[in-house]
Amino acid sequence: MSILTVDLPQRSYDINIGPGLLGQTGKVAAKFAGGRQIILVSNPTVYGLYGEQCRESLVNSGFEVILSLMPDGEEYKIIAEVLKIVDEAVKGRIERTDLLIALGGGVVGDAAGFAAAIYQRGIDFIQIPTTLLAQVDSSVGGKVGVNHFQGKNLLGAFHQPRSVIIDTDVLKTLERRDYLSGLAEVIKYGLIYDDEFFAFLEARVFAIIDQDEETLQKIIYRSCQIKSEIVAADEREAGLRAVLNLGHTFGHAVEKLGDYKTYRHGEAVAIGINAAVHLAADSGLMTAGEVDRVRDLMGRLSLPTRFPDFDPEDIIAIMHQDKKSKNGKIYLVLPRGIGDYVITDNITEEQVAKAIKEAQK
Ligand SMILES: NC(=O)c1ccc[n+]([C@@H]2O[C@H](COP(=O)([O-])OP(=O)(O)OC[C@H]3O[C@@H](n4cnc5c(N)ncnc54)[C@H](O)[C@@H]3O)[C@@H](O)[C@H]2O)c1
Ligand SMILES: [Zn+2]
The missing domain is CATH 3.40.50.1970 (Rossmann fold)
Known part of the structure; x- marks a missing residue:
C-alpha cells in the first residue's frame, strides 16, 4: 500500500x-x-x-x-x-x-x-x-x-x-469503456505537467490496456501526486488549479450536447484535448509532431478523439456559459509542448471554430 x-x-x-x-x-x-x-x-x-x-x-x-x-x-x-x-x-x-x-x-x-x-x-x-x-x-x-x-x-x-x-x-x-474513459484524465496530467510521465504512458500502452497491476499502481499514484501538488498550491482555483481543466471547456460542451448520456466524462475530455492540441498548434504552442503524439496515444488507448458533428457555433455558445468563461471571453488552458501549459483568454472565436473543425475531421 x-x-x-x-x-x-x-x-x-x-x-x-x-x-x-x-x-x-x-x-x-x-x-x-x-x-x-x-x-x-x-x-x-x-x-x-x-x-x-x-x-x-x-x-x-x-x-x-x-x-x-x-x-x-x-x-x-x-x-x-x-x-x-x-x-x-x-x-x-x-x-x-x-x-x-x-x-x-x-x-x-x-x-x-x-x-x-x-x-x-x-x-x-x-x-x-x-x-x-x-x-x-x-x-x-x-x-x-x-x-x-x-x-x-x-x-x-x-x-x-x-x-x-x-x-x-x-x-x-469496471466496464472497459469506463476504464478507458478514466485514462483521458491520466493523459491530461502528463500533457500539462510531466513529459516523463507522458512518455511512460506511451511506452506502456499494452500494460495499461491489460490493467497490469504494477503499471496501474504507478499511474494512479503519479496522477494523485500531481493532482495533490496542484491542489495544495491552489485549493480554490485562483490560478494554477485551472490547468486541470485542460480539454474540459470543449469537453463540457460535448457532454451537454450529448445530453450527458452519449459520452462518458473522460471520453468528452479526450475529444476536448484533441481540440485543445489543434488550437495550441494553431497558436504556435505545439508542433505538428507533438499533436500527433497526443492523438496517437489517445487512439492507441481506444479513446475517442473525433469531435462530433455539432455546429461549432452551438459549441462556442455553450463554452461561453461554462464557468470558466470570464467577462464574455473564453478562458482556456492549452498545452505548451508536452509537459507544460499556458492559460489564455487571448484566443478568438474564429480560432476556436477552426480547431473544432480540425478535430471534426
Ligand atoms: N470533482 C472533481 O474534481 C471531478 C473531476 C473529474 C471528474 N468529475 C466528475 O466525475 C464524473 C464522472 O465519473 P466516472 O467516470 O467515475 O463516472 P460514473 O460515476 O458514472 O461511473 C461510471 C460507471 O461505472 C460504474 N461503476 C463504478 N465503479 C464500478 C466498479 N468498480 N465496477 C463496475 N462498475 C462500476 C458506475 O455505476 C457507472 O455506471 C463526472 O460527473 C465528472 O464531472 C469530477
Ligand atoms: Zn475531468
Missing part, C-alpha cells in the same frame, strides 16, 4: 492506494468519526458489487450504517438526488459529528460530497472512488457538486474529504 498526503492548511488528508483496501474502511472511518453512525452513499451497481464488503468492515468497527442509494448515471448528478441523500440523513438522525462515505465513481463522489458539504453546514466525509477516473481525479481535491440543466457542475462547493481510500482491485469489474 502507498500513502500520499494532500497538504492543506488544517485540512491535510491521506490518499491510501493499494489492492484490498475496501476491507479497511471501518478502521479508516474510526479515525475520523465522532459519532457511531455512518451514512453510506452509493448506487445499485457499485453497492451490488462492493457494498457488503464495505458495510461489513464498518459494522465490524462498531458503526451503524444508514444506506442511501442514488440511481446510476451522470443524468442523476442533480440537486434532487442530493436532497434525497439529505432526507435520508435527516431520517436517520445523522449528526454533525457523524461521517458520510461516498462509495462509487465520480458521479456518486461529486453528489454525495456535495450532500456532505451542505448537510448541517458540512459534515466530514470519506471518498472511496471505484472508477479509474474517480481514483485519479474526482475523489481528490475537494470539488463537489452537481449539474444544472444549463450546464455542468454549476452547483457545488469546495469540501475536502477526511481521507481517500483507493482499492485498486475494484477496477477489475
Whole structure:
C-alpha cells in the first residue's frame, strides 16, 4: 500500500492506494468519526458489487450504517438526488459529528460530497472512488457538486474529504469503456505537467490496456501526486488549479450536447484535448509532431478523439456559459509542448471554430 498526503492548511488528508483496501474502511472511518453512525452513499451497481464488503468492515468497527442509494448515471448528478441523500440523513438522525462515505465513481463522489458539504453546514466525509477516473481525479481535491440543466457542475462547493481510500482491485469489474474513459484524465496530467510521465504512458500502452497491476499502481499514484501538488498550491482555483481543466471547456460542451448520456466524462475530455492540441498548434504552442503524439496515444488507448458533428457555433455558445468563461471571453488552458501549459483568454472565436473543425475531421 502507498500513502500520499494532500497538504492543506488544517485540512491535510491521506490518499491510501493499494489492492484490498475496501476491507479497511471501518478502521479508516474510526479515525475520523465522532459519532457511531455512518451514512453510506452509493448506487445499485457499485453497492451490488462492493457494498457488503464495505458495510461489513464498518459494522465490524462498531458503526451503524444508514444506506442511501442514488440511481446510476451522470443524468442523476442533480440537486434532487442530493436532497434525497439529505432526507435520508435527516431520517436517520445523522449528526454533525457523524461521517458520510461516498462509495462509487465520480458521479456518486461529486453528489454525495456535495450532500456532505451542505448537510448541517458540512459534515466530514470519506471518498472511496471505484472508477479509474474517480481514483485519479474526482475523489481528490475537494470539488463537489452537481449539474444544472444549463450546464455542468454549476452547483457545488469546495469540501475536502477526511481521507481517500483507493482499492485498486475494484477496477477489475469496471466496464472497459469506463476504464478507458478514466485514462483521458491520466493523459491530461502528463500533457500539462510531466513529459516523463507522458512518455511512460506511451511506452506502456499494452500494460495499461491489460490493467497490469504494477503499471496501474504507478499511474494512479503519479496522477494523485500531481493532482495533490496542484491542489495544495491552489485549493480554490485562483490560478494554477485551472490547468486541470485542460480539454474540459470543449469537453463540457460535448457532454451537454450529448445530453450527458452519449459520452462518458473522460471520453468528452479526450475529444476536448484533441481540440485543445489543434488550437495550441494553431497558436504556435505545439508542433505538428507533438499533436500527433497526443492523438496517437489517445487512439492507441481506444479513446475517442473525433469531435462530433455539432455546429461549432452551438459549441462556442455553450463554452461561453461554462464557468470558466470570464467577462464574455473564453478562458482556456492549452498545452505548451508536452509537459507544460499556458492559460489564455487571448484566443478568438474564429480560432476556436477552426480547431473544432480540425478535430471534426
Ligand atoms: N470533482 C472533481 O474534481 C471531478 C473531476 C473529474 C471528474 N468529475 C466528475 O466525475 C464524473 C464522472 O465519473 P466516472 O467516470 O467515475 O463516472 P460514473 O460515476 O458514472 O461511473 C461510471 C460507471 O461505472 C460504474 N461503476 C463504478 N465503479 C464500478 C466498479 N468498480 N465496477 C463496475 N462498475 C462500476 C458506475 O455505476 C457507472 O455506471 C463526472 O460527473 C465528472 O464531472 C469530477
Ligand atoms: Zn475531468
